[in-house]
Amino acid sequence: MRFRCLTCGGIYRSPLADGMEYFHACPPLSDAELRRAGVPEQGLESADRTRSGARDQNLIFDGPNLRGRVKSEGLGQTEVPEPGGIVR
């Protein structure tokens, strides 16, 4: 299945082609995103790149039942169709 992260807009598949589950974590803010937010060129290097509401699907195991939970849901994710759809 293919998903879009509702925090950063990233698109990813899970499970991956080799069957492994993918755990999305939003990347830090890019130069382009900082520029759009009004950060001047000379401020890019030292800018805070923390993404507000970042999603991190990596699991933490801190409960009594040994079932992991997502570190941070962020704004969530939504399923998106495969590009081009499926030809039958």
Ligand SMILES: [Zn+2]
């Ligand atoms: Zn993301």
